[in-house]
Amino acid sequence: MTPPPTIMKPSIIYGTAWKEDATQQLVRQALSAGFRAIDTANQRKHYHEAGVGAALREAFADGLLTRDALFLQTKYTFASGQDHRLPYDPAASIATQVRQSFDSSLQHLGVERIDSYVLHGPSRRSGLQADDLEAWRAMEQIHAEGRAGSLGVSNVDLGQLVRLCEQAGVLPSFVQNRCFAHDGWDSAIRAACRERGIAYQGFSLLTANVATLRHPEVSRLAGDKGCTAAQIIFAFAARVGMIPLTGTTDPGHMREDLEGLHLDLSPAEVLRLETLSGAT
Secondary structure, eight states: OBOOOOOOOOSOEEEOTTOGGGHHHHHHHHHHHTOOEEEOOSOTTTOOHHHHHHHHHHHHHTTSOOGGGOEEEEEEOOGGGOOSOOSSOTTSOHHHHHHHHHHHHHHHHTOSOBSEEEEOSOSSSSSOOHHHHHHHHHHHHHHHTTSBSOEEEESOOHHHHHHHHHHOSBOOSEEEEEOOGGGTTTHHHHHHHHHHTOEEEEEOTTTTOHHHHTOHHHHHHHHHHTSOHHHHHHHHHHHTTEEEEEOOOOHHHHHHHHHHTTOOOOHHHHHHHHTTTSOO
C-alpha cells in the first residue's frame, strides 16, 4: 500500500455544485475574492464543469492567478448518480468510463492535470463492490501517469473507508463528506482520516447545520468576536483540521468565509463547539 502523496492541502475550497449557468461568473468571483481551491465534478446533473473551465481560462488569461497557484479537484461519478448527459460510454467497462470521464474533465477545465481526482461516492450505500475497486484501480493508474496529483473519495461511511484503505494500492489523500453537527461533525470518519494521514473535507457545514448556527453558544461567540455565525463554524472547522467547502453565491459571504479561517478560537471554545451536538 502506498501512503497518500505529499500534496498542497488548501485551507478552504469553493464548491461549484448546483450553480448551472451562473457557474462561470461565480467561480470568477470566488477567485477574485481570494479562493485558490475549486471543487467540481464531471456530473452534469449537479455541476457545470465546463463553466468552471471557462472561468479558469478567463482568470489565467487576465493574470489573476497561475495554474500552479490553484488547487483543482474534480470527480468521477457512477452512472447511477448521473442523468442522461453522461461523460462516458455507459456500455464500456468501469475502468474505461473512469478514463473517458477524466479525459473529458481535462477538456472541460482546459488543463493538463488535476490536483485531486475523487471517486464521487461508492456505487452502493453500504459496502464496497467490484465496480468501486475497478474504478479506484483506474484512478490509481491515472495517478501513476502523473495526471492526477492525488486521489480522494466522497460520500463514504466508516466501513467503506476502512475497506477502501485495506484494498487500495494508493491510499486516498482526501475524504469529502457532508458534515453534520449532530453526528459529531463526522467524528468517526475524521478520526479514521487522522489515523491514516488523510485530509478531511467537509461540505454542507452551514446548510446541514442550521440549528447549530442558531445555537446560543454560537451566537454568543459571534457577538463576542464581532463576526457572523458562519465565520465561527468555518473557524471551528479549520481548528479541528477540517478543510471546509463553501458554495456561497454572495460575494460578501465569499470574503467573510475566507476571513473566518483567521478567527482566534481558544481550545475551550473549540471543544465547546465540537460537543454542542453530543460529539466526543
